[in-house]
Amino acid sequence: MRSRNDLLSIVLVATVLLVGGTAMAGAPQIHGMVSQGYLSSGTYDYLAMSEQGTFGYTEVALNFAANVAPKLRIGAQLYSRNLGSAGNNNVVLDWAYGDYRFRDALGFRIGKVKLVGGLYNKTRDVDMVRNSMFLPQSVYAENLRDITNSIAGAGIYGNFSLGSSSSIEYELQAGDLELDSSEWLYRQVADAGYPITDFRTQTDPLYAGSLRWNTPLEGLALNGTYRTTKLFLSTQSFLGAAPPTMDPMHLVSDVDYQVDYQWVASLEWLWNDLTLVGEYTRGKNTQQISVTQPGAPEPMAMPEMSTETGGYYVQAAYRFSPLFEFGAIYDVFHPDWTDKSGDELAEAGGVAHRNFQKDFGLTARFDINDWWLIKVEGHVVKGTALLSSYYNPEFPEENWNWFGAKSTFSF
Amino acid sequence: MNSTMHKTTSLLCLGLILVAAGAVTAAAEPVVIAHSSVPGDAVDASTLQGIYLGKTSTWSDGSPVAPATIKGGDVTDAFLKSYVKKSSSQFASFWKKAVFTGTGTPPKEFGSDAEMVAWVAATPGAVGYVSAGAATDGCKVFAVN
Numbered sequence: 001m002r003s004r005n006d007l008l009s010i011v012l013v014a015t016v017l018l019v020g021g022t023a024m025a026g027a028p029q030i031h032g033m034v035s036q037g038y039l040s041s042g043t044y045d046y047l048a049m050s051e052q053g054t055f056g057y058t059e060v061a062l063n064f065a066a067n068v069a070p071k072l073r074i075g076a077q078l079y080s081r082n083l084g085s086a087g088n089n090n091v092v093l094d095w096a097y098g099d100y101r102f103r104d105a106l107g108f109r110i111g112k113v114k115l116v117g118g119l120y121n122k123t124r125d126v127d128m129v130r131n132s133m134f135l136p137q138s139v140y141a142e143n144l145r146d147i148t149n150s151i152a153g154a155g156i157y158g159n160f161s162l163g164s165s166s167s168i169e170y171e172l173q174a175g176d177l178e179l180d181s182s183e184w185l186y187r188q189v190a191d192a193g194y195p196i197t198d199f200r201t202q203t204d205p206l207y208a209g210s211l212r213w214n215t216p217l218e219g220l221a222l223n224g225t226y227r228t229t230k231l232f233l234s235t236q237s238f239l240g241a242a243p244p245t246m247d248p249m250h251l252v253s254d255v256d257y258q259v260d261y262q263w264v265a266s267l268e269w270l271w272n273d274l275t276l277v278g279e280y281t282r283g284k285n286t287q288q289i290s291v292t293q294p295g296a297p298e299p300m301a302m303p304e305m306s307t308e309t310g311g312y313y314v315q316a317a318y319r320f321s322p323l324f325e326f327g328a329i330y331d332v333f334h335p336d337w338t339d340k341s342g343d344e345l346a347e348a349g350g351v352a353h354r355n356f357q358k359d360f361g362l363t364a365r366f367d368i369n370d371w372w373l374i375k376v377e378g379h380v381v382k383g384t385a386l387l388s389s390y391y392n393p394e395f396p397e398e399n400w401n402w403f404g405a406k407s408t409f410s411f
Numbered sequence: 412m413n414s415t416m417h418k419t420t421s422l423l424c425l426g427l428i429l430v431a432a433g434a435v436t437a438a439a440e441p442v443v444i445a446h447s448s449v450p451g452d453a454v455d456a457s458t459l460q461g462i463y464l465g466k467t468s469t470w471s472d473g474s475p476v477a478p479a480t481i482k483g484g485d486v487t488d489a490f491l492k493s494y495v496k497k498s499s500s501q502f503a504s505f506w507k508k509a510v511f512t513g514t515g516t517p518p519k520e521f522g523s524d525a526e527m528v529a530w531v532a533a534t535p536g537a538v539g540y541v542s543a544g545a546a547t548d549g550c551k552v553f554a555v556n
Contacts, residue, residue: 031510065513070475071468075513095513104461104468114512126511129504159466165457165496167466218496270501319500370503410507 028066033410035059035127043400044384045391047142048084050402057406058082058089061125073099079125084391086146094125095150105158112152116171116210116225118264118279121148127408131275131317131327132363133375134404137386138311138333139264139281151175151206162216169212177203179231198236204229206259219270224263231257252292254299260284260306273319275327280312282337308337317363327363332356335385353398357385375406441490441540444528444550448474448535453554456494462538463495464505465515470536478518479539481527486542494555 037057039050048056058081065075079094081087097111114122118139123129134142153175160168179201206229213222233255262283269276286306290299311334317327334340334356342352361379368374379402384395443454450472461467462476469475481487483499491502506517521527524545531537532549541547 029510029516033511061511063511063513065510065516067516073513073516077511077513097513099513101468104466122512123508126508128507128511159461161457161461161466163457165460167457167461169466270497273498273500275501319498322500325500367500 028064030062030064031411032062033060033127033408035406035408037133037404037406039402039404041400041402043397044387044395045084046387046400046402049391050084054084056082056084059125059127059408061094063094071101073101075099081125083142086143103158105160107157108154109157110154112150113155113173113175114150115148115206115227116173116208117148117227117262118225118281119223119266119268119277121225124149127375127406128373128410131325131365131375132315132329132361132377133406136279136313136315136329136331137357137359138313138331139279141333141386143386143388147177147179151177151208153205164216165214165218166216167214169210169214171210173208174205177206177229177231179203179233198234200234202232202234204231221268223266223268225266227259227262229259231255231259233257252299254290254292256288258286260286275317275319276315278312278314281310283309285309307335310334310337317365323367325365325367327365329359329361329363331359331361333385351384351395353383354385354395356383357387358382371411372407372409375408376404378403440543441486441493442543442545442547443494443538443540443553443555444531444547445539445553446477446531446533446535446537447549447551449538449551449553450474452551453556454538455556459494459538459555460496463491463502463518465509475536477534477537479527479530479537480518480520481524481540482520482522486524486540490540 035058036055037059038053038055039046039048039057040053041050043051045051048054060080061077063075063077065073067073074097076096077094078091080089080091082089093112095112095114097109097113099107099109101107116122120130120135121140124135124140124145127133134140151173153173155171155173155175157171158169162168206227208225208227210223210225212224214220215222233253235253235255260283262281264279264281266279267277284306286304288304289302291302292299311332313329313331315327315329315331317325319325336345336355339345339355342350342355345355346352359379359381361377363375363377366374366376381400381402382398384392384398384400387395389395443459445454450470458467462478463480467476480490488499491497491499495502497505506515509515510517519530521530521539524541527539527541528545528547528550531539538553
């Protein structure tokens, strides 16, 4: 139903743009893309049922935009993806907002806006602008895409020239995550092992900001982003294996999940045909879980848990010709920054390599023409921190690998 | 004797290569042009870069800018490298990011110097570039500081 509403919304927006835009200042612009990927992995399933090889990775986007007045621009994008069990080719309203640019140093965007995060969160779906199929997972985890893509709210942005090709760009945002559209979140909760019979979410506003310095050194930019929010999840589960002291029936779990902070520090250097990028991220999350059995007078509160996460990557790509670009990446993520080796997790009975993931990959991009590109890449990985137990019930091996290919058409 | 002749021949060849390279560079050297309504006779390099990256949206008198490019070719490569500080592929990627996140519309694109000149001459606020030696009838030739 939600997809249907989104589809109606975008048809309405498109109609307004096509009819109204033509009558006003600028002619409406229409752009789109279609991507088809292939994933194959060894030892584990990665993002999809990939161990046997899968074409279950499709992305489609269609957007409209028009300058309806000298300083006012409106637009929207319809987006659909299928990646394993995520997306299922449902059509959603990816972004849709009005953008009033009062002056170059101060503009406003109101609507469903792309969320800042690192250098590339806002462009994570734009396959044509990067060398690899996926963005580095330490900063842009693919299984978080649905809840970190955009917010419904508003933002201000602008830029200041500092002369000598140097400038400052900023953006501040506030709004709500659309958790109810996140199949991922439902799956993560369900993945805990109990069938979910009811699931509700609520969020406090998310606040985010970014600051970018385009330095006087040609092509070198430094960037910083920050996000914070609080989520409330309420699930009703059927416990098949409840502790002996509990009634093994329906049980309500309430989770207060606080994203205390999530920041990313970034460096990007475009030097002739060479692109060098490094990003470092840290985050802190606090969650408080309380459980209520049917008929119980009071919920039972679990101890508050706090987790510090972190990761970093370095990536290089060199364009040898208009047709061919080659790249390499080293990407590291730790879901528990205080136990990077996983030793404490192992002592507690867990699997040590669930606390780290170190991915080295080689990537190749072929630009057949302005509208068609093909990517091919291979990765060797040590650790399983970002593998989902939804696809992998056990994690017996520390080392694994994956291969991918992707074709994207755009206009 | 042979050694002297060999050195002379080598120097001549090197000179010819340099002259040829210089000729190519001169042909590709972009000349920045603007509509006659655009204020001033010169633009500073950082403003020109801001215009082509969508960061600068108005001229000094507050009128809107309207940038344009020529599709491909040495003159475009030279213009982008000299004034926008990006390669052609980096420039294309930059604007694809803007298009697919709704933050901007790329400069209008033309197929030749003549098309560019005709559009700039007829469009208030327009700015573009052509190859050195190309006719710029009806346009203001801009110096870049």
